[in-house]
Amino acid sequence: MKTPDTRVSGSPRPLRIVVGVDGSEPSLRAVEWAADEAVLRGASLRLVYASLWERYEGAALAEGLGKPSEEVMAEDVVATAERRARRRQPDLGITTDILPEEAEYCLIRESRGALLMVLGCRGRSGVTEALLGSVSVTVAGHAHCPLIVLRGSHDNQVRPGPAGRIVLGVGEKPADSAAVRFAAEEASLRGAGLEAVRAWRRPLHEPRAHPLIVGQPAHLQETEAAELVEEALATVPDGLRVRRRTVEGFARDALLAVSRDADLLVVGARRRQGHCGLQLGRVAHGVLHHAVCPVAVVPEPA
Structure with a gap:
């Protein structure tokens, strides 16, 4: 398949797809979906976890690691996401980052240098959607690149479905x-x-x-x-x-x-x-x- 034009108004477009991860299964499905999309577009994949754990006072240290438990959890989140992406697309270029920020502000800033951003969304009703959906809605309202939100009921396939x-x-x-x-x-x-x-x-x-x-x-x-x-x-x-x-x-x-x-x-x-x-x-x-x-x-x- 012909590689799409990656230039706009004479300037190169950023060839990076960003995924916000939080350890949930919907966010991991979004990682797999974005990995496929990155291969289609000849782009790399960037996995970002945002948390304010560094601001917590008196954070307990994870036993035997000498690190705050929140930091250990964040590292596990991005490592798990990276493994899922590599299983899906072994040859894909992948970078990861853990940032001490509110998720909304972090993702909006990340969108400045992205070709595309992908987020997973848990649930379709009730308090769960109201809380987690607020991130997607805020980012969608201020992102500088296209944002794709995967609903929790949808699979992780980029390839065309029966309707195509x-x-x-x-x-x-x-x-x-x-x-x-x-x-x-x-x-x-x-x-x-x-x-x-x-x-x-x-x-x-x-x-x-x-x-x-x-x-x-x-x-x-x-x-x-x-x-x-x-x-x-x-x-x-x-x-x-x-x-x-x-x-x-x-x-x-x-x-x-x-x-x-x-x-x-x-x-x-x-x-x-x-x-x-x-x-x-x-x-x-x-x-x-x-x-x-x-x-x-x-x-x-x-």
């Missing part, structure tokens, strides 16, 4: 969209098809509308959605299997529905003027919490 499909949520400004480029690149690397989805809503009412043309606004909304899909796909490389879909309803609901048999769902996150970092909208926030398949949140330029 990457789904792209088409945003309001699809021209020159980083999310479109990322989705097309993922589909090409995996040999999967690309499905572009745009939701539209029928107006609730049209003041003073003539009874004979009352259906026209809904038609216009659907037409506009179809035009946005075409605009998004205008720069997709030839030879890629592409499907266009417009769906009546809320964007979040439409994307959650198609995520049931997708290999990856890609959405964009656009920087807002006067705000620090990316600000996740309702759609991106909703699919991060409820999508069945892995979700990629791609930062868009202002």
